[in-house]
Amino acid sequence: MQETSAAKVSGKALLATTRYLSAQNGPDETAAFQGLINQSASGDIIVVRSGNHYFTGTVHVNKSGLTIRGENNGTDPLNYLRKAPAAPEQGVSVIDVDAGVINTVIDWIYIDGGNLPEPNMRVYGNQTKIYNSHFRNSGNTGLLIHQANQLWIEGVKCYYNYMCGISQWASSDNTIKNGQLYENGAEGLTIDGGSHNCFVSNIWIYKNNKGYRGVGGIGIDQANGANIFNCTIDRTYGHAIRFQNNLNQPDDGCQVYNNSITNNSGCAISIRHPALVTNFGQWGNTMTGNSGGTICNEP
Structure with a gap:
């Protein structure tokens, strides 16, 4: 018709x-x-x-x-x-x-x-x-974004998916806002593989990595300019935000601010290979009840 x-x-x-x-x-x-x-x-x-x-x-x-x-x-x-x-x-x-x-x-x-x-x-x-x-x-994965800008x-x-809620690879200048990513088996959201200048705001990220198939609530790897703000990240099975850095490339200029990051079973913000995370800023975040602590650096 x-x-x-x-x-x-x-x-x-x-x-x-x-x-x-x-x-x-x-x-x-x-x-x-x-x-x-x-x-x-x-x-x-x-x-x-x-x-x-x-x-x-x-x-x-x-x-x-x-x-x-x-x-x-x-x-x-x-x-x-x-x-x-x-x-x-x-x-x-x-x-x-x-x-x-x-x-x-x-x-x-x-x-x-x-x-x-x-x-x-x-x-x-x-x-x-x-x-x-x-x-x-x-x-x-619920929604896969690949080389799309x-x-x-x-x-x-995005919820109840075996892997991620939203997964990005080599996809820059994307805006993700006013949504919900919960109870996925791996990350609620990945910002990976050259996904630069991603803006994430007002997202409820809850009980992700249930299957321990990822690195936390949000995973970041080789992504410059990630901005995560005004989000709620809670009860993650692991770290709330994780700079995983498997690709051994910089994450430059990432900013995490004005979020509620609470009651996760790892760190609020975990940075693996901290030398790769340059010009990082975090402010205005509420980071309480995370069993791994607030900001953790790992080799």
């Missing part, structure tokens, strides 16, 4: 189309969803209707400028994109934003990975915006 509406750019009328993915509540919808994307052009909207949607393959967002929006009740998404078992050798995500694609908007999408392999969603395209979405029960992630919840 689709509807067409007119928009104006520089006085010229452009046609934007809204298409709908209806819930089948059982049959595989991979081809149907992909078909809607393949029909679409920049500026078009795809609405994922409320109900259960099952996928055995990956849906590729391969066009720039698309909006994919789920139906919602103003509080949570009502559309449930569920990963269904595929062939054993076929580990798939539900949605990929492909490399080279820009200006994708993902809004009010709920993905449940069914504890099956691979992340729930992978982002390779720059300037992707993700709002108000849930990524849960992945057999890997200038992302805006707001109001997102």
Whole structure:
């Protein structure tokens, strides 16, 4: 189903189309969803209707400028994109934003990975915006960001994933704010592998590293300019914030300020190989009840 509406750019009328993915509540919808994307052009909207949607393959967002929006009740998404078992050798995500694609908007999408392999969603395209979405029960990571820059992630919840809530690799100038990352088996958030100038604010990071598969609540490795502020990081199974430094490259100019970092089972801020952490600043943090102490340096 689709509807067409007119928009104006520089006085010229452009046609934007809204298409709908209806819930089948059982049959595989991979081809149907992909078909809607393949029909679409920049500026078009795809609405994922409320109900259960099952996928055995990956849906590729391969066009720039698309909006994919789920139906919602103003509080949570009502559309449930569920990963269904595929062939054993076929580990798939539900949605990929492909490399080279820009200006994708993902809004009010709920993905449940069914504890099956691979992340729930992978982002390779720059300037992707993700709002108000849930990524849960992945057999890997809820939301994987790989070589994707200038992302805006707001109001997102990632929880009960086998590995990380949100994992970033070689992805710079990203903003992550006003969300929740909780009860993941590894880190709630990683800022790794050249993910420079990441701004993280007002995130509730709770009971992460439950499976002791990571280094703490937030893991940082070879990332300059990480800014973590106004967050609550509590009850981590390990360190709240950990400069892991496995890559043996500097973390320069990182700032941690005005956070509540409490009741974690490791240090509030742990720095491994402290010579690699240069021009680091921390201030205004509440760091109490952490069994490992406040700021720890490790060889």
